[in-house]
Amino acid sequence: MRSKIRNFSFLAFFLGFCAFYGVVGHELSAAETAHWTYEGDHGPAHWGGLDTAYKACDSGTSQSPIDITGATAESLTDITFNYDPNLGIINNGHAVQMDPTRTIVVDGTTYTLLQYHFHSPSEHTVNGKQYDAEAHFVHKDSSGNLAVVGVLIENGDTNSKYSKMWGKLSKIKNSGDETSIPFNTDMTSLLPHGKKTYRYDGSLTTPPCTEGVKWLVMVEPIQMSSKQIKQLQAVHKDNFRPVQALHGRTIKEDND
Ligand SMILES: [Zn+2]
Numbered sequence: 001m002r003s004k005i006r007n008f009s010f011l012a013f014f015l016g017f018c019a020f021y022g023v024v025g026h027e028l029s030a031a032e033t034a035h036w037t038y039e040g041d042h043g044p045a046h047w048g049g050l051d052t053a054y055k056a057c058d059s060g061t062s063q064s065p066i067d068i069t070g071a072t073a074e075s076l077t078d079i080t081f082n083y084d085p086n087l088g089i090i091n092n093g094h095a096v097q098m099d100p101t102r103t104i105v106v107d108g109t110t111y112t113l114l115q116y117h118f119h120s121p122s123e124h125t126v127n128g129k130q131y132d133a134e135a136h137f138v139h140k141d142s143s144g145n146l147a148v149v150g151v152l153i154e155n156g157d158t159n160s161k162y163s164k165m166w167g168k169l170s171k172i173k174n175s176g177d178e179t180s181i182p183f184n185t186d187m188t189s190l191l192p193h194g195k196k197t198y199r200y201d202g203s204l205t206t207p208p209c210t211e212g213v214k215w216l217v218m219v220e221p222i223q224m225s226s227k228q229i230k231q232l233q234a235v236h237k238d239n240f241r242p243v244q245a246l247h248g249r250t251i252k253e254d255n256d
Contacts, residue, residue: 033051033053033054033207033208034050034051034053034054034207035050036050036054036206036207038238038239038240038241039238044057044241044242047207047209048209050207051207051208053207053208054207054208054209056203056208056209056210056211057207057208057209060203060209060211061245061247062201062202062203062211062247062249063202063203063209063211063244063245064123064124064202064203064204064205064213064215064241064244065122065123065124065125065202065205065240065241065242065243065244066124066200066202066243066244066246066249066251067124067125067126067127067128067243068124068125068126068127068198068200068217068251069126069127069128069251070251071198071251071252071253072250072251072252072253073252073253073254073255074252074253074254074255075254075255075256076197076199076252076253076254076255077106077107078195078254079104079105079106079149079195079197079216080104080105081104081187081188081191081195082102082103082104082105083102083104083113083186083187083188083190083191084186084187084188085185085186085187087099087100088100088101101113102187103139104139104147104149106147106214106216109141109145109147110141110142111139111140111141111145111146111147112139112140112141113137113138113139114138114139114140115138116135116136116137116138117135117136117138118133118134118135118136118153118232118236119133119134119136119205119236119239119240120132120133120134120153120229120232120233120236120237120238120239120240121133121134121238121240122134122152122153122240123150123205123240123241123243124150124152124217124243125243126152126198131152131153131154131221132153132154132155132224132229133152133153133224133229133232134150134151134152134153134240135150135151135153135190136148136149136150136151136205137149137150137151145212145214146204146212146213146214147213147214147215147216148213148214148215148216149191149197149216149217149218150215150216150217150218151190151191151192151218151221151222152217152218152221152222153221153222153223153224153229154221154222154223154224155223155224155225155226155229156223156224156225157223157225158224158225158227158228159222159223159224159225159228161185161189161190162190162224162228164181164182164185165181166228166231166232167181168181169231169232169234169235170231170234172235173234173235190222191218191222192218192220192221192222193220194218194219194220195218196218196219196220196253196254197216197217197218197219197253197254198215198216198217198218198219198251198252198253199214199215199216199217199251199252199253200215200249200250200251200252201213201214201215201249202215202249205240205241206241219253219254
């Protein structure tokens, strides 16, 4: 567990980095490691050999994404999403503190939202079906363990909840571009109405492919128009890792 904490210590840096709170593209990229891509010599099939830090991409046995199929129905405790837009104001005993933190609670453990980002098409598939896109809401608990909420996105109606963000996509066409948006939206509106999830133990879907990530993929997809999906793809397209072997892992699904 200690090494995991060290591995994820760079995430604190990430928070300040992501002025555009929803990041298009990479999962969680560590600095000072080998360049990787989604195609060619540095593509997913080669990640494990690009850098010793990436060896889990090849040798790991609980890698993500996966094809979600044959899930075991269980009565799971709902995830609590504390995603509302209100700023907490706290007397912490020493000072007046503002608390913009957004959290989820999973089985009694609180995870703080670090960032969210998008892949198109989706990384997870359900019974072999790949969706048009997938959002990853990345959270971390106080011990450094990650929990990622995956939201599958299918072609359909225009999703007005994403309009403000999508209006800025043309400003971040190139790697390193940054912008910001006034964001006081209740972030639960970015999620599907139904809060049922598929759950399994997996990994980061980008190098270093670190395992020990709790995956919570929402059963109900959200919709975006084909125009919105094209706008996303105009920045990053085909930024998905192919599905990985299950290696005997079980997938759970809410049955209530
Ligand atoms: Zn991701």
